[in-house]
Amino acid sequence: MSSYDVIPEIEKNYIKELLSKGKRLDGRALDEFREIKIEKDIIKKAEASARVTIGNTIVIIGIKVSAGPPYPDSPDSGVVTINAELLPLASSHFESGPPSAFAIEVARVCDRGIRHSDIIDKTTLCIIEGEIVYIIFGDIYAISFDGNLFDAGELALTTALSSLKIPEYEIIESENGKKEVNFINSWKKVEVNDIPVSISIGKIGKTLFIDPDEKEELALDSRITFTFNKNNELISLQKGLSGHFSKEEILKGMEMALSKVDMLRNKVIECIKDFE
Amino acid sequence: MAIPKTGSLVLPGDKIGVIEMFMPGDGTYEENGIIYSNILGHLEINMKKRIVSVKRKKKDFPIPSPGQVVFAKVEQIRRNSAIVIMTNMDGIFYTSSFEGMVHISQTSKKYIEIMNDAFNEGDIIKAKVLQTDRIPYQLTTIGKKMGVILAFCRICGNTLELKGGKLVCRQCGNQEFRKYSIDYGKMNA
Amino acid sequence: MELIKLEKPEKLIDENNIRVDGRKLNDLRPIKMEVGVLPKANGSAYVEMGGNKILASVYGPREVHPRHLAESNKAVFRCLYRMATFSVDERKSPAPSRRENELSMVIGQALEPAIFLNYYPKTMIECTILVIQADGGTRCASINAASLALADAGIAMRGLVSAVAIGKADGKLIVDLNNVEDQFGEGDLPIAILYPLKEVSLIQFDGILTNEEFQQCINLAYDACEIIFNKQIEALHKRYSKEIIEKDNKKEA
Numbered sequence: 001m002s003s004y005d006v007i008p009e010i011e012k013n014y015i016k017e018l019l020s021k022g023k024r025l026d027g028r029a030l031d032e033f034r035e036i037k038i039e040k041d042i043i044k045k046a047e048a049s050a051r052v053t054i055g056n057t058i059v060i061i062g063i064k065v066s067a068g069p070p071y072p073d074s075p076d077s078g079v080v081t082i083n084a085e086l087l088p089l090a091s092s093h094f095e096s097g098p099p100s101a102f103a104i105e106v107a108r109v110c111d112r113g114i115r116h117s118d119i120i121d122k123t124t125l126c127i128i129e130g131e132i133v134y135i136i137f138g139d140i141y142a143i144s145f146d147g148n149l150f151d152a153g154e155l156a157l158t159t160a161l162s163s164l165k166i167p168e169y170e171i172i173e174s175e176n177g178k179k180e181v182n183f184i185n186s187w188k189k190v191e192v193n194d195i196p197v198s199i200s201i202g203k204i205g206k207t208l209f210i211d212p213d214e215k216e217e218l219a220l221d222s223r224i225t226f227t228f229n230k231n232n233e234l235i236s237l238q239k240g241l242s243g244h245f246s247k248e249e250i251l252k253g254m255e256m257a258l259s260k261v262d263m264l265r266n267k268v269i270e271c272i273k274d275f276e
Numbered sequence: 277m278a279i280p281k282t283g284s285l286v287l288p289g290d291k292i293g294v295i296e297m298f299m300p301g302d303g304t305y306e307e308n309g310i311i312y313s314n315i316l317g318h319l320e321i322n323m324k325k326r327i328v329s330v331k332r333k334k335k336d337f338p339i340p341s342p343g344q345v346v347f348a349k350v351e352q353i354r355r356n357s358a359i360v361i362m363t364n365m366d367g368i369f370y371t372s373s374f375e376g377m378v379h380i381s382q383t384s385k386k387y388i389e390i391m392n393d394a395f396n397e398g399d400i401i402k403a404k405v406l407q408t409d410r411i412p413y414q415l416t417t418i419g420k421k422m423g424v425i426l427a428f429c430r431i432c433g434n435t436l437e438l439k440g441g442k443l444v445c446r447q448c449g450n451q452e453f454r455k456y457s458i459d460y461g462k463m464n465a
Numbered sequence: 466m467e468l469i470k471l472e473k474p475e476k477l478i479d480e481n482n483i484r485v486d487g488r489k490l491n492d493l494r495p496i497k498m499e500v501g502v503l504p505k506a507n508g509s510a511y512v513e514m515g516g517n518k519i520l521a522s523v524y525g526p527r528e529v530h531p532r533h534l535a536e537s538n539k540a541v542f543r544c545l546y547r548m549a550t551f552s553v554d555e556r557k558s559p560a561p562s563r564r565e566n567e568l569s570m571v572i573g574q575a576l577e578p579a580i581f582l583n584y585y586p587k588t589m590i591e592c593t594i595l596v597i598q599a600d601g602g603t604r605c606a607s608i609n610a611a612s613l614a615l616a617d618a619g620i621a622m623r624g625l626v627s628a629v630a631i632g633k634a635d636g637k638l639i640v641d642l643n644n645v646e647d648q649f650g651e652g653d654l655p656i657a658i659l660y661p662l663k664e665v666s667l668i669q670f671d672g673i674l675t676n677e678e679f680q681q682c683i684n685l686a687y688d689a690c691e692i693i694f695n696k697q698i699e700a701l702h703k704r705y706s707k708e709i710i711e712k713d714n715k716k717e718a
Contacts (some may be wrong), residue, residue: 013426013435043518043598046551056504060597062551085559087547089593091505092372092524096545096593098560139550139559141595143520144503214505285705287698288579288616289624289661305581305623312661314581314621316701333705334507334619339526339588372527411535411587 012219019207025216030209031256036264038155038271040163048164050271052156055213056146058090061156063138065166067181070126070133078125078134082111084142084153091145091214109198109238110140110153113227116235117196119161124191127169128179134166147213150225150238154198155268162272164190196235197264198227199257203243208253210260224250226257230265282321286313286330293321293328301329340374340405340413347425348376348415350399353391356380359412360401375412378403382416384423384455394455400426402457423457437461473649477634484634485645486515493629493641493689498609498700500617508618510700512610515643516600518552521610523618526588540585544573546607548596568604575608575628575657575667581621590620601644602630608657608667613697617704625697626666627690628657631682633674638681640689654679656686660694663687 015025022030034055043049046062070077084107086094094100099107114120125134138160140153168188169181202212203222212220222243227236234254239245245253286292292304293311300306301322303315313319317330340346340362348360362376378401383394394417395401402425403415417423427436429445429452436443436452438460443452474485482490494515503509506522513519529535546569550557561569572594580590592614594607605628612626632642634650647653652672659666665683674682 043549043551044516045553045598049551058503060549062549062597064551064556066556083550083559085549087593087595088524088545088591089503089506089520089522089595092527092591096547096561137550137556139556141549141597143595144505146505285702287625287701288622291661303621312624314623316616316619316705332619339585372525374528375532408587411532 011215015216015219016204019204019209022207024209026213028211030207031259033211033260033263034213036155036267038159038267040159040271047166048160050156050159050163052152052159054146054148054152054155054211056144057142057148057152057213058144059140059142059149059152059156061138061140061153061160063136063160063164065137065164066135067127067132067169068135070130074122075130076126076133077122078120078136080111080114080120080122080125080136080138082107082114082138082140082157084110084140084149086142086145086149090142094142094145105238105240106142106149106153107140109150109225109227109236110157112236112238113154113196113198114157114161117227117229118193119158119196120164120190120192125166127181128171131179132171132181136164136166145214147215147217148200148211150200151198151211151264154196154227155264158195158197159268159271161190162192162195162268164192166190194230195265195268196227196229197261197268198225198236199260199264200225201253201256203245203249203253208249208256210256224253226254228258228261232258232261280319282319284319285317285333286319287316288312288314292319292330298326298328301327303330303332304328340376340408342405342407344405345422346376346403346405346415348401348403350395350397350401351375353395353397356391358383358391358395360403360415362403362405362413362415376403376405376415377412378415378417382406382414382418385418388455393453395424396427396430396452396454398428399424399454402459417455417457420458423460424454425457425460425462427452427454427456474645477646477650478637478639482637484639484643486643490637491640491685491689493692494643496693496696498613498696500613500700500704506614506618508614508616508620510610510613510617512606512613514600514602514606514609514641516598517596517603517606518598519594519596519603519606519610521592521594521607521614523590523592523611523614523620525590525618526585526620527591529587529589535587535589538586539582540580540587541589542573542577542580542582542592543589544576544592544594544611545569546572546594546596546604548599548603552596552599568607571667571669572604572607572611576611576615576626578666579612579622579624579626579659580615581623584621590615590618599644601642601647602655604628604667605630605641605655605657609693609697613700616701623662624660625694626657626659627694627697628655628667629686629689629693630655631685631689633672633678633682638678638685640685654682654686656683656690658687658690658694 037053048063165187223240317333346362348362352359406414434447497513508523608628633652657667
């Protein structure tokens with residue numbers, strides 16, 4: 001049974017009542033994030049990794065790099081694939097099995113957040129045009145779920161990409177003219193030009209608030225996630241759940257999100273600053 | 277054998293006594309004359325009754341057992357019963373929600389003709405666990421304190437208020453019947 | 466601890482009986498154990514054994530889904546072992562492999578005899594293990610982590626379960642194989658021991674051993690598990706003794 005059917009209705013009503021008075025269950029202000037902690041390089045087997053904690057939500061990401069063929073429509077660009085796994089480790093509401101629609105939404109929103117930023121110029125990930133490019137896999141694992149996987153996932157992804165080192169290859173041409181690559185035991189840093197961050201706003205009744213936790217997510221009418229680049233320009237947007245927003249609410253939500261962008265970005269910068 | 281003191285932390289498998297000296301109580305098991313803790317918790321030695329037991333460390337209550345008072349959400353109304361989802365008990369949370377059932381005969385002291393006269397889908401009720409031999413667990417709402425503690429209007433979906441012994445919709449004024457608890461509207465979950 | 470690249474070394478054990486990572490034959494790798502690391506789970510643990518990094522969570526006892534799987538006289542114990550895609554050298558597909566499915570089963574069967582399932586009829590206890598970094602012997606490290614998570618969840622148990630892999634490399638018996646020894650050694654014998662019974666609840670073997678070597682291996686496993694068992698006890702005490710002290714301090718204040 002999906003968890004969303006068995007929410008303690010009592011709590012849901014209480015959350016709604018509190019929010020209508022501008023208060024939250026855990027005492028936070030409407031525009032207040034829970035405590036955020038970012039760590040990088042937690043897994044040595046991954047080319048880059050990070051762990052992000054937002055309150056009781058914990059996600060880890062590991063990035064693996066290999067070489068392979070490019071997409072036919074962009075022969076000179078590397079391939080970046082983002083995937084999210086919501087195992088029953090993280091929550092009693094998650095079930096084992098193929099990725100749920102929610103897991104796919106998390107992966108997609110995080111992916112689109114970096115896709116439209118300049119964080120990595122994908123043409124620098126080309127090895128032989130049209131033949132071999134770098135394939136970058138970012139896998140986000142929720143290990144403790146207390147809401148807002150979107151922002152946690154995006155912070156993890158941005159942090160990991162900012163500290164990514166990719167293997168260097170030499171190109172070998174075999175006798176039949178086929179080109180192959182061979183790892184030469186050295187690594188190079190990927191040039192990073194942006195630090196996109198996302199901020200999710202929840203809506204219950206008429207109240208908008210930042211960083212919904214699990215209990216709030218269960219009671220949410222709607223959610224909207226804004227992603228901004230280093231110039232604080234909007235680069236990606238996702239409205240989630242079956243509720244709706246007025247024009248004013250969307251603009252107000254964006255304003256609330258913008259007020260937290262610098263704080264989040266500084267957390268990432270703080271974490272990656274000593275990276276060479 | 278050194279036996280730990282009352283109040284000390286014990287783990288599953290810790291030796292906490294021998295049957296020559298103590299009776300094995302809650303949170304323990306006995307094997308070949310030795311009493312072991314079966315749970316992570318605090319040791320309690322009752323020297324008068326000579327019982328050794330272990331008090332569970334975690335606060336959440338493992339599974340429903342007869343006599344417990346629960347909050348539950350009415351999921352489905354059937355002809356002669358209501359299926360409910362039980363969530364917690366007197367502020368001590370179960371490790372998950374469990375499905376329960378209130379049979380029409382266990383709804384009220386008075387005769388109830390159809391289940392819809394007592395509950396509606398979506399209502400929150402306070403109930404007592406009757407027995408746990410079968411699934412869903414059997415509950416009862418007989419008693420003044422038991423019954424609906426939060427109900428929603430069948431017409432507009434808004435919360436009903438208890439006014440002079442009647443449930444009235446705040447929004448549309450619709451009047452409804454329920455088997456309600458004297459604690460209606462009071463929820464300290 | 467630096468990970469060793471997976472290349473077959475000339476020797477797995479040198480003339481002074483020192484292994485590729487500097488250990489003696491009977492040495493365990495460094496162990497780190499922490500309990501109660503996942504705030505949303507009923508019980509959880511994090512275990513590092515050498516380069517292995519393992520998280521385990523326990524949820525339940527809870528309602529069984531789908532309900533027809535419920536058993537009237539005991540709880541259903543479900544164990545899920547998964548490896549993160551980035552836990553190994555080559556990215557692993559996120560879909561569970563046959564190996565992961567088999568390990569879910571054998572790990573579950575190693576832990577099940579430790580749990581008093583009959584205390585929780587018609588419910589389900591779910592244990593999920595995620596390997597976030599693998600370095601040989603993940604099933605043993607997983608059992609150690611899962612057993613801690615079960616105790617942390619307050620589930621009634623006979624006792625803890627401790628596990629270690631014994632193996633053979635360059636003709637010598639070694640304790641707690643790392644990835645290289647696992648891949649290029651001559652045998653891998655993971656063993657789990659159920660305390661306080663001290664009986665074996667998991668044993669598998671791949672490789673080649675003489676009868677005498679096999680007996681020695683089992684003795685080595687008992688000795689090594691004793692060390693791991695004590696580390697597990699230490700981890701649980703570290704997590705929960707502190708709370709007692711805090712409580713006492715509060716009372717006094």
